[in-house]
Amino acid sequence: MSEGVKAEAIAAHILERCSELSRCTETPGAICRTFLSPAMDEAHALLREWAVEAGMTARVDGAGSFIASTNAADDAPRLMIGSHLDTVPNGGAYDGVLGVVLGLAIAEAQPGGGLGIDVVGFSEEEGVRFGVPFIGSKAMTRELTAELLERRDGAGATVQEALNAFAKAKPDAVMTGLPKGTRGYLEFHIEQGPVLEAAGLALGVVTAIAGQTRGMMTFVGQAGHAGTTPMAQRQDALAAAAEWIVSVEEIARRTEGLIATVGQISAEPNAVNVIAGEARCSLDVRHADDPVRTRALSVIMRAAEEIVARRGLCCGWSEAHAEAAVPMDAGMVAMAERAVERAGHRVRRMVSGAGHDAMVLAPHVPSGMIFLRCPGGLSHHPDETVLAEDVAAAYKAGLQFLDEFDRAWSVGERRTSA
Numbered sequence: 001m002s003e004g005v006k007a008e009a010i011a012a013h014i015l016e017r018c019s020e021l022s023r024c025t026e027t028p029g030a031i032c033r034t035f036l037s038p039a040m041d042e043a044h045a046l047l048r049e050w051a052v053e054a055g056m057t058a059r060v061d062g063a064g065s066f067i068a069s070t071n072a073a074d075d076a077p078r079l080m081i082g083s084h085l086d087t088v089p090n091g092g093a094y095d096g097v098l099g100v101v102l103g104l105a106i107a108e109a110q111p112g113g114g115l116g117i118d119v120v121g122f123s124e125e126e127g128v129r130f131g132v133p134f135i136g137s138k139a140m141t142r143e144l145t146a147e148l149l150e151r152r153d154g155a156g157a158t159v160q161e162a163l164n165a166f167a168k169a170k171p172d173a174v175m176t177g178l179p180k181g182t183r184g185y186l187e188f189h190i191e192q193g194p195v196l197e198a199a200g201l202a203l204g205v206v207t208a209i210a211g212q213t214r215g216m217m218t219f220v221g222q223a224g225h226a227g228t229t230p231m232a233q234r235q236d237a238l239a240a241a242a243e244w245i246v247s248v249e250e251i252a253r254r255t256e257g258l259i260a261t262v263g264q265i266s267a268e269p270n271a272v273n274v275i276a277g278e279a280r281c282s283l284d285v286r287h288a289d290d291p292v293r294t295r296a297l298s299v300i301m302r303a304a305e306e307i308v309a310r311r312g313l314c315c316g317w318s319e320a321h322a323e324a325a326v327p328m329d330a331g332m333v334a335m336a337e338r339a340v341e342r343a344g345h346r347v348r349r350m351v352s353g354a355g356h357d358a359m360v361l362a363p364h365v366p367s368g369m370i371f372l373r374c375p376g377g378l379s380h381h382p383d384e385t386v387l388a389e390d391v392a393a394a395y396k397a398g399l400q401f402l403d404e405f406d407r408a409w410s411v412g413e414r415r416t417s418a
């Protein structure tokens, strides 16, 4: 079999496995797999079977993340390849899962270098059960804070209580931290957006995960009778909000790489015959470069102030959440770019607007991400899909990455021991 035909056959096999995993669900007829659920146990059982078939050892850690490891010398450098296994309610079959199943296929094909590989399926990335994301990767990097452990799910149980119950039910599942000797983390993930498809490319190399600010802008005017208040004497909060929303869009369009969204709006009293006295708008602003995001935010705030001053209203901003951008490791990015090229594909650098486990891993271990084209840009949806040829491309790029990573580390080790 030629290399190309072999990669295609493996890609088909990977897609079959993703669809098999999609049947591990809490909701019959739909895909839903949340943190520490029986459906997640079923997914682990399948993955364990596949890992053992591939000659790997498999375990689940104390936070319910799956880890399959290849054999290597005790002091061998190790590469972690993974993504997450949980889904949003009524999610797709590839978000997260694809990165884990691809990882297994890549580890299985490893041509026996000195490198150890750990394929990881994180237990919780989407934040469905407790309203906070990344519990799996934060447990592995020992970043579970007291505040996070006290969060409660819909049934009133805290994260800590859920972990205690899991430990009791599965005494073998212990918190182990990052596998010893881990020198890098590589995550394959569907893009979840339309950029690669529009560019006609199979793969993208992520340079950074965008920083983000979220908050609420409130416009306060004067409620009044819609029939009797002349246009010149109104302080219409909803009209001011509308003008601001359009200016947010304009500011984002003229700032390279800036993403800004007003996705939520409410008006008071919200009646058909009353001028709105108050309007509240959410704002979500993202950029790979924190100073650019901060500057854009102040331009957006000035736009609101100018609008309310002109219209005789007032406004107030309350920030709900801010997260710094997380750059991927320059060495991992360069290696991923060469791997994509050697696999026969044009390289596209891109910023991830969405959060991923790689942002939790990045402060602890050199991390990199490769995106796969997402047909229709559709994700977090049952119709989410991926092309077999792109999976084959990712698989080939993964092998190239592994090859260079292995050589880089064996040279590095020789240097240190010389």
Ligand SMILES: [Zn+2]
Pocket (backbone or CB within 6 Å): 084, 095, 096, 125, 189
């Ligand atoms: Zn995901």
